Amino acid sequence: MTRQQLVAQIFQKKSYLCVGLDTDITKIPKHLQSHPDAVFEFNKQIIDATKDYCVSYKINTAFYEALGVKGWEAMERTTNYIPDTHFKIADAKRGDIGNTSTQYAKAFFETMNFDAITVAPYMGADSIQPFLEYKDKWTILLGLTSNKGSADFELQRVIQQSKVGVESAELALDVASHKTEFLYERVLRKASEWGTPDNLMFVVGATQADEFTNIRTITPNYFYLVPGVGAQGGSLKEISEKAMISECGLLVNASRAIIYASEKEDFAQEAAAIAQQYQVEMQQYIKQ
Numbered sequence: 001m002t003r004q005q006l007v008a009q010i011f012q013k014k015s016y017l018c019v020g021l022d023t024d025i026t027k028i029p030k031h032l033q034s035h036p037d038a039v040f041e042f043n044k045q046i047i048d049a050t051k052d053y054c055v056s057y058k059i060n061t062a063f064y065e066a067l068g069v070k071g072w073e074a075m076e077r078t079t080n081y082i083p084d085t086h087f088k089i090a091d092a093k094r095g096d097i098g099n100t101s102t103q104y105a106k107a108f109f110e111t112m113n114f115d116a117i118t119v120a121p122y123m124g125a126d127s128i129q130p131f132l133e134y135k136d137k138w139t140i141l142l143g144l145t146s147n148k149g150s151a152d153f154e155l156q157r158v159i160q161q162s163k164v165g166v167e168s169a170e171l172a173l174d175v176a177s178h179k180t181e182f183l184y185e186r187v188l189r190k191a192s193e194w195g196t197p198d199n200l201m202f203v204v205g206a207t208q209a210d211e212f213t214n215i216r217t218i219t220p221n222y223f224y225l226v227p228g229v230g231a232q233g234g235s236l237k238e239i240s241e242k243a244m245i246s247e248c249g250l251l252v253n254a255s256r257a258i259i260y261a262s263e264k265e266d267f268a269q270e271a272a273a274i275a276q277q278y279q280v281e282m283q284q285y286i287k288q
């Protein structure tokens with residue numbers, strides 16, 4: 001899917017909601033647990049109920065990989081069931097040496113028909129390049145994540161990149177005069193040199209609202225995949241006010257808050273009701 005097609009969907013639906021299909025077999029309603037194809041059946045009903053309120057679905061592959069072959073089959077069937085109008089994200093957080101990343105890209109973009117995959121930046125340019133080579137596919141790079149552990153590396157200060165490689169005495173001076181940046185800022189700046197706003201997005205957690213204005217300044221035209229509203233408590237209002245651009249530039253994900261809205265037979269109806277609430281709130285923020 002191209003950026004133009006994604007933006008058109010957002011404006012048509014007045015929604016930038018991404019429904020997360022983090023389908024945990026132990027959390028789906030009891031009456032479905034004995035179904036021979038329980039995960040797919042659950043997903044199918046969630047998709048049917050929510051597709052009018054969202055523009056994207058995110059499959060977190062961990063929930064499917066945990067089930068072995070049956071899980072992979074359910075993931076493939078789910079991906080094929082999602083309408084082509086909707087942006088299909090594999091939240092797989094991959095990235096490895098080049099020839100291995102090439103196989104990951106093939107798995108998710110060719111063998112399975114995802115529009116996008118999440119990747120970790122830690123191994124650098126050659127681990128990301130194979131994903132970026134696919135036309136009309138998207139690489140979604142972890143920028144500033146929603147979890148507490150983001151403080152361990154992403155929010156650590158490093159010497160600004162323009163200063164790396166200069167005399168050590170000068171470096172010492174720079175540290176003293178605070179010419180530093182967060183590691184996540186370095187990641188955003190560097191990765192923006194590898195991809196473009198037409199094939200690269202960044203993951204930015206909704207729980208990191210204090211950083212959103214700064215992030216938008218560093219990456220003015222990029223789309224962000226924003227997990228962390230709903231179960232993790234991030235504010236849709238705050239992130240939308242701080243990071244919305246004329247082409248929206250946001251895909252906001254909610255998983256548990258939508259798919260586990262009810263444990264009973266009415267789970268799909270309740271999921272639709274929550275998805276609709278997000279869509280109604282989102283339409284106020286879209287600048288069109």
Ligand SMILES: O=c1ccn([C@@H]2O[C@H](COP(=O)(O)O)[C@@H](O)[C@H]2O)c(=O)[nH]1
Nearest residue numbers: 060145146205227230231232254255256
């Ligand atoms: O920084 C990140 C990156 C990815 N995620 C993923 O998003 C969803 C969030 O699920 P909720 O149930 O809406 O909390 C899940 O798949 C995470 O693995 C994230 O939360 N934060």
